[in-house]
Amino acid sequence: xxxxxxxxxxxxxxxxxxxxxxxxxxxxxxxxxxxxxxxxxxxxxxxxxxxxxxxxxxxxxxxxxxxxxxxxxxxxxxxxxxxxxxxxxxxxxxxxxxxxxxxxxxxxxxxxxxxxxxxxxxxxxxxxxxxxxxxxxxxxxxxxxxxxxxxxxxxxxxxxxxxxxxxxxxxxxxxxxxxxxxxxxxxxxxxxxxxxxxxxxxxxxxxxxxxxxxxxxxxxxxxxxxxxxxxxxxxxxxxxxxxxxxxxxxxxxxxxxxxxxxxxxxxxxxxxxxxxxxx
Amino acid sequence: xxxxxxxxxxxxxxxxxxxxxxxxxxxxxxxxxxxxxxxxxxxxxxxxxxxxxxxxxxxxxxxxxxxxxxxxxxxxxxxxxxxxxxxxxxxxxxxxxxxxxxxxxxxxxxxxxxxxxxxxxxxxxxxxxxxxxxxxxxxxxxxxxxxxxxxxxxxxxxxxxxxxxxxxxxxxxxxxxxxxxxxxxxxxxxxxxxxxxxxxxxxxxxxxxxxxxxxxxxxxxxxxxxxxxxxxxxxxxxxxxxxxxxxxxxxxxxxxxxxxxxxxxxxxxxxxxxxxxxxxxxxxxxxxxxxxxxxxxxxxxxxxxxxxxxxxxxxxxxxxxxxxxxxxxxxxxxxxxxxxxxxxx
Numbered sequence: 001x002x003x004x005x006x007x008x009x010x011x012x013x014x015x016x017x018x019x020x021x022x023x024x025x026x027x028x029x030x031x032x033x034x035x036x037x038x039x040x041x042x043x044x045x046x047x048x049x050x051x052x053x054x055x056x057x058x059x060x061x062x063x064x065x066x067x068x069x070x071x072x073x074x075x076x077x078x079x080x081x082x083x084x085x086x087x088x089x090x091x092x093x094x095x096x097x098x099x100x101x102x103x104x105x106x107x108x109x110x111x112x113x114x115x116x117x118x119x120x121x122x123x124x125x126x127x128x129x130x131x132x133x134x135x136x137x138x139x140x141x142x143x144x145x146x147x148x149x150x151x152x153x154x155x156x157x158x159x160x161x162x163x164x165x166x167x168x169x170x171x172x173x174x175x176x177x178x179x180x181x182x183x184x185x186x187x188x189x190x191x192x193x194x195x196x197x198x199x200x201x202x203x204x205x206x207x208x209x210x211x212x213x214x215x216x217x218x219x220x221x222x223x224x225x226x227x228x229x230x231x232x233x234x235x236x237x238x239x240x241x242x243x244x245x246x247x248x249x250x251x252x253x254x255x256x257x258x259x260x261x262x263x264x265x266x267x268x269x270x271x272x273x274x275x276x277x278x279x
Numbered sequence: 280x281x282x283x284x285x286x287x288x289x290x291x292x293x294x295x296x297x298x299x300x301x302x303x304x305x306x307x308x309x310x311x312x313x314x315x316x317x318x319x320x321x322x323x324x325x326x327x328x329x330x331x332x333x334x335x336x337x338x339x340x341x342x343x344x345x346x347x348x349x350x351x352x353x354x355x356x357x358x359x360x361x362x363x364x365x366x367x368x369x370x371x372x373x374x375x376x377x378x379x380x381x382x383x384x385x386x387x388x389x390x391x392x393x394x395x396x397x398x399x400x401x402x403x404x405x406x407x408x409x410x411x412x413x414x415x416x417x418x419x420x421x422x423x424x425x426x427x428x429x430x431x432x433x434x435x436x437x438x439x440x441x442x443x444x445x446x447x448x449x450x451x452x453x454x455x456x457x458x459x460x461x462x463x464x465x466x467x468x469x470x471x472x473x474x475x476x477x478x479x480x481x482x483x484x485x486x487x488x489x490x491x492x493x494x495x496x497x498x499x500x501x502x503x504x505x506x507x508x509x510x511x512x513x514x515x516x517x518x519x520x521x522x523x524x525x526x527x528x529x530x531x532x533x534x535x536x537x538x539x540x541x542x543x544x545x546x547x548x549x550x551x552x553x554x555x556x557x558x559x560x561x562x563x564x565x566x567x568x569x570x571x572x573x574x575x576x577x578x579x580x581x582x583x584x585x586x587x588x589x590x591x592x593x594x595x596x597x598x599x600x601x602x603x604x605x606x607x608x609x610x611x612x613x614x615x616x617x618x619x620x621x622x623x624x
Binding site for chain 2: 142143
């Protein structure tokens with residue numbers, strides 16, 4: 001039985017790598033750098049919380065003649081602070097923040113010239129932004145909230161060959177037109193009037209997912225852009241300098257309790273090209 | 280190199296510049312700004328103006344002139360404390376370096392608390408979860424005595440409930456052959472509603488509506504959700520359906536009142552003692568720009584029959600108070616009445 005499984009994996013591998021030979025270009029990049037997060041979450045505070053983290057990001061690009069498949073994930077964990085300086089009984093007023101993002105996009109080359117390409121397509125993305133604000137000492141003084149959305153976005157990519165300092169410039173832009181949004185609460189009036197009461201005995205994740213709703217851009221707005229400069233080092237490796245911008249906003253209730261998140265990242269990446277690139 | 284520096288400079292400018300554009304302004308931290316933010320937060324999020332007939336605009340008019348940007352922090356505290364106390368809401372609190380402002384919801388009421396428990400209860404051994412609940416036998420009777428000290432305690436990770444409350448299953452096992460159980464909630468100030476649901480479910484016979492809640496869901500005073508209904512149902516390996524008496528006093532508040540409302544729906548349960556504290560606010564913590572913190576109520580609740588108990592409390596089926604004379608004589612007449620009630624069943 002073991003051998004049969006191995007054979008299946010072997011032939012699948014052969015098939016994959018055979019196909020890989022025909023791929024136009026694809027590569028894998030590991031990024032890190034600085035991610036500056038700013039959050040104004042009126043559900044817990046009127047203040048803006050700010051902080052910088054060192055994110056860890058992975059990107060897989062599969063480039064065919066007409067299509068690009070892109071798989072991207074990032075993770076960071078940090079503590080955010082506001083302008084509040086006065087403390088009471090050493091109250092920290094510290095916001096613990098965890099961010100996770102996973103995107104997959106497929107885009108088709110619509111306009112092609114000798115130096116540039118324009119791609120349009122769709123992106124499926126999922127993010128979690130967990131926050132826990134320690135207002136007063138002890139567990140009862142914690143204010144916890146989680147933003148989570150799974151979105152289907154319109155995606156646009158522009159690439160331009162620039163033989164000065166860098167070799168290539170890429171610009172990515174996406175904005176969701178429909179999202180399945182989840183909120184850490186028992187009442188999600190911002191998306192509809194439905195109510196979901198979480199039964200602890202049934203676990204938490206299942207009911208939370210059941211309690212989400214599909215919303216459009218008027219209820220959940222997000223825009224993500226990314227400018228990438230690529231410098232080829234040799235036929236296999238290149239470096240990337242990436243500036244990412246990500247902003248989203250929604251209201252917890254209708255016209256009440258706004259949540260706004262702004263993330264600017266400056267990342268440095270090392271790319272491995274699966275197929276040899278000509279320098 | 281010049282191009283790179285220009286790029287980095289542009290990026291930095293963009294990062295700094297777009298904060299105000301995307302996130303908006305922040306309130307200042309001088310006393311006037313803090314007062315305004317305090318008033319605005321209540322104006323937007325506080326859920327009890329209507330049911331308590333409070334004119335929040337007139338509160339602003341009354342206190343606004345007392346605070347200026349150059350007021351001292353102590354003057355600011357004095358004003359905010361006055362406002363907090365005037366709301367008469369046990370779930371509204373202000374945390375400052377000058378103190379903790381909170382409405383004393385049981386002030387002036389008799390304590391109606393436990394007196395000389397050992398006169399009525401057989402002393403028993405300690406157990407692992409004794410800080411949240413104790414169980415003993417009632418002297419000279421085949422009744423169990425369950426003292427629920429608190430419903431506090433959070434779940435681990437993403438769980439809502441504190442696992443220690445599943446100890447109730449062991450207690451139900453121990454008490455299963457008793458002729459009745461006395462559940463003493465007196466002085467239990469609340470905690471986590473998920474814990475209360477666990478304990479109550481061991482007494483349920485079927486799925487029942489036990490309370491309803493309205494959330495403040497808009498910026499206007501009358502912006503509320505529809506009634507949201509909460510149910511509980513039998514859970515655990517065994518449920519106890521023989522006579523149960525629940526003892527309450529004025530200090531029973533918040534989650535403890537949810538427990539009372541759950542038990543009050545059951546035909547085999549009788550509530551004895553004093554009216555509960557009357558706090559159903561589902562409070563949230565918020566912070567003020569100067570670092571002070573506060574809690575405010577964002578909802579109000581009603582029993583399954585529609586009675587809104589915020590500020591009023593849940594009345595017992597059999598009201599009884601411990602008089603000063605009883606207290607001096609060391610008599611817990613509430614517990615005595617509970618034993619008598621069960622004996623007459």
